Amino acid sequence: MIEVVGLTKAYGQAVVVDGLDMSIADGESVALWGPNGAGKTTVIRCILGLVGYRGTIAVDGLDARSQGKAVRRRIGYVPQELSFYEEMASIDLLDYSASLRRIPAARVDEVIDLLGLGDHRHKQVRELSGGLKQRLGLAAALLPDPPILLLDEPTSNLDAMARQSAIRLFEELRHQGRTLVVTSHHIEEVGMLVDRVVAMEAGRKVTECAPFDLADRLGIRVWLHVVTGDGAAALATLAEAGYDVQPNSRGVLVEVSAQQKGRAVEVLQQAGVRIDDLEVWR
Amino acid sequence: MTSERAEWRLVAIVGHKELKAATASRWFWMWVVAFVGLAAVLVAVALPGSRIAAQAGFGRTAASLVTLVQIIVPLMGLTLGALAIAGPRERGALRFLLSHPVNRTEAFWGIYLGHAAALAIAAGAGFGVAGVVTALRGVPAGVGTFLWIAMLSWVLAVAMLGVGMLVSVLSGRSAAALGVAVFVWLLLVFIGDLGLMGTAAATRMPVAVLFGVALANPVEAFRLASLTALAGSLDALGPAGTYAIDRLGDRLGVALLSVLALWVAVPAIVAWRRFAGRADL
Numbered sequence: 001m002i003e004v005v006g007l008t009k010a011y012g013q014a015v016v017v018d019g020l021d022m023s024i025a026d027g028e029s030v031a032l033w034g035p036n037g038a039g040k041t042t043v044i045r046c047i048l049g050l051v052g053y054r055g056t057i058a059v060d061g062l063d064a065r066s067q068g069k070a071v072r073r074r075i076g077y078v079p080q081e082l083s084f085y086e087e088m089a090s091i092d093l094l095d096y097s098a099s100l101r102r103i104p105a106a107r108v109d110e111v112i113d114l115l116g117l118g119d120h121r122h123k124q125v126r127e128l129s130g131g132l133k134q135r136l137g138l139a140a141a142l143l144p145d146p147p148i149l150l151l152d153e154p155t156s157n158l159d160a161m162a163r164q165s166a167i168r169l170f171e172e173l174r175h176q177g178r179t180l181v182v183t184s185h186h187i188e189e190v191g192m193l194v195d196r197v198v199a200m201e202a203g204r205k206v207t208e209c210a211p212f213d214l215a216d217r218l219g220i221r222v223w224l225h226v227v228t229g230d231g232a233a234a235l236a237t238l239a240e241a242g243y244d245v246q247p248n249s250r251g252v253l254v255e256v257s258a259q260q261k262g263r264a265v266e267v268l269q270q271a272g273v274r275i276d277d278l279e280v281w282r
Numbered sequence: 283m284t285s286e287r288a289e290w291r292l293v294a295i296v297g298h299k300e301l302k303a304a305t306a307s308r309w310f311w312m313w314v315v316a317f318v319g320l321a322a323v324l325v326a327v328a329l330p331g332s333r334i335a336a337q338a339g340f341g342r343t344a345a346s347l348v349t350l351v352q353i354i355v356p357l358m359g360l361t362l363g364a365l366a367i368a369g370p371r372e373r374g375a376l377r378f379l380l381s382h383p384v385n386r387t388e389a390f391w392g393i394y395l396g397h398a399a400a401l402a403i404a405a406g407a408g409f410g411v412a413g414v415v416t417a418l419r420g421v422p423a424g425v426g427t428f429l430w431i432a433m434l435s436w437v438l439a440v441a442m443l444g445v446g447m448l449v450s451v452l453s454g455r456s457a458a459a460l461g462v463a464v465f466v467w468l469l470l471v472f473i474g475d476l477g478l479m480g481t482a483a484a485t486r487m488p489v490a491v492l493f494g495v496a497l498a499n500p501v502e503a504f505r506l507a508s509l510t511a512l513a514g515s516l517d518a519l520g521p522a523g524t525y526a527i528d529r530l531g532d533r534l535g536v537a538l539l540s541v542l543a544l545w546v547a548v549p550a551i552v553a554w555r556r557f558a559g560r561a562d563l
Contacts, residue, residue, distance in 0.1 A: 050562075
């Protein structure tokens with residue numbers, strides 16, 4: 001269990017985390033969601049004891065400040081980017097991480113197989129794609145089979161294919177009963193990965209809710225581009241249903257809640273308007 | 283940040299990894315090639331004659347290397363030290379290391395010892411090549427002195443490593459750390475002597491104070507310790523050497539080694555305390 005009480009972190013005059021209270025139960029998956037600069041990564045760094053802070057953080061009853069090593073024994077951490085140790089071979093990086101944690105070499109082989117890194121074990125970190133670097137970071141984090149995983153923007157540097165693959169992997173980890181703390185600024189990703197979202201802005205918690213309530217709670221809206229041969233009918237139907245809608249050369253643009261895009265589609269289908277394609281514009 | 287006990291096992295693991303990383307770096311090989319190349323050339327040129335009396339074979343080789351060491355070795359130690367903390371911190375490698383069950387004391391001393399071992403390899407390579415050239419050309423006399431000066435060179439390098447790491451801990455960026463390290467090198471190797479001469483002339487500094495200040499410079503302490511080992515006395519240095527022997531007599535060797543020992547210990551300990559106590563990485 002992770003208990004954060006009154007967490008405050010300032011760099012000089014700039015307060016980046018301001019009085020955060022948060023409790024994460026065993027086996028729960030929680031996202032720290034917010035725009036860049038919201039303080040999400042700083043919270044992770046505080047839990048790991050990498051930066052000083054005011055307030056208290058307890059992990060399974062251990063104080064993160066005075067019992068940092070014991071806390072970190074329970075945690076696997078996947079950094080945002082594995083851009084360091086570029087000259088090291090993947091296997092050497094994992095061996096190093098394993099030796100720091102007194103983990104036998106057999107476990108390194110196990111984790112390499114688990115994450116499909118077998119063909120890349122002797123490649124230097126710099127030779128790996130973004131997706132493979134992410135897997136390598138996760139492999140290092142999973143070496144001690146930790147009950148808690150901290151994932152810092154785990155998909156931010158991945159292309160669409162690698163992102164899908166990473167999300168599947170994180171879903172598996174979630175279903176293994178681990179405690180997952182994920183930072184993200186992708187609202188759709190948060191919905192797929194976690195049970196609960198702690199939304200942050202300018203260092204403060206602005207709301208805490210189920211992922212699918214987040215867009216409504218925060219009033220997050222997107223433009224849905226409906227591609228249709230019957231633009232006039234689509235425009236009239238959506239306007240009549242109360243949507244803010246504009247004509248477009250290939251159909252209409254309709255403003256919807258980020259997590260209720262399906263409702264606008266449903267309205268059009270019920271009116272018999274044929275939809276050729278859909279795109280989300282932010 | 284924590285009061286948890288440091289484990290030497292972890293210091294050794296970090297040290298081993300740092301040694302591998304340091305010996306794989308471009309900086310390290312640049313220094314090794316420069317040191318080895320210059321040492322080989324210097325020895326080949328210097329062997330036919332020496333200005334220091336009563337030296338032959340390895341002793342003469344060591345004498346010719348002292349000047350090279352006092353210029354190149356401090357720069358080697360300072361630059362490796364300057365990059366040792368600031369570089370990994372900038373790349374995020376330090377955060378990755380400290381996300382493991384490793385505390386800052388273990389990380390610091392692991393990095394320090396790994397780099398100290400790398401400097402031993404560099405000094406060993408320079409003196410090794412010089413030794414081979416000498417053995418191939420001359421009489422194998424003065425091997426003990428030669429090894430003693432090689433050892434003093436490594437001590438000087440480790441002292442400068444500590445200073446470099448202190449600069450690295452206190453600097454935000456590796457470029458800034460490198461800049462400060464080069465300035466410290468200039469201060470110790472060049473400006474130190476010139477500045478001291480100028481200050482002495484302008485302020486009519488008493489000779490004893492001038493001698494004390496000069497002796498406190500680790501590069502000067504290395505030079506005097508090496509020349510004492512080579513010649514048995516500092517007469518070769520003229521009035522300055524005579525004054526040094528007059529003032530300290532038999533205690534001169536101990537005084538010089540104490541200066542070097544302090545330069546090894548103090549900057550490294552201050553750097554460790556600052557690193558361990560620093561709130562943020």
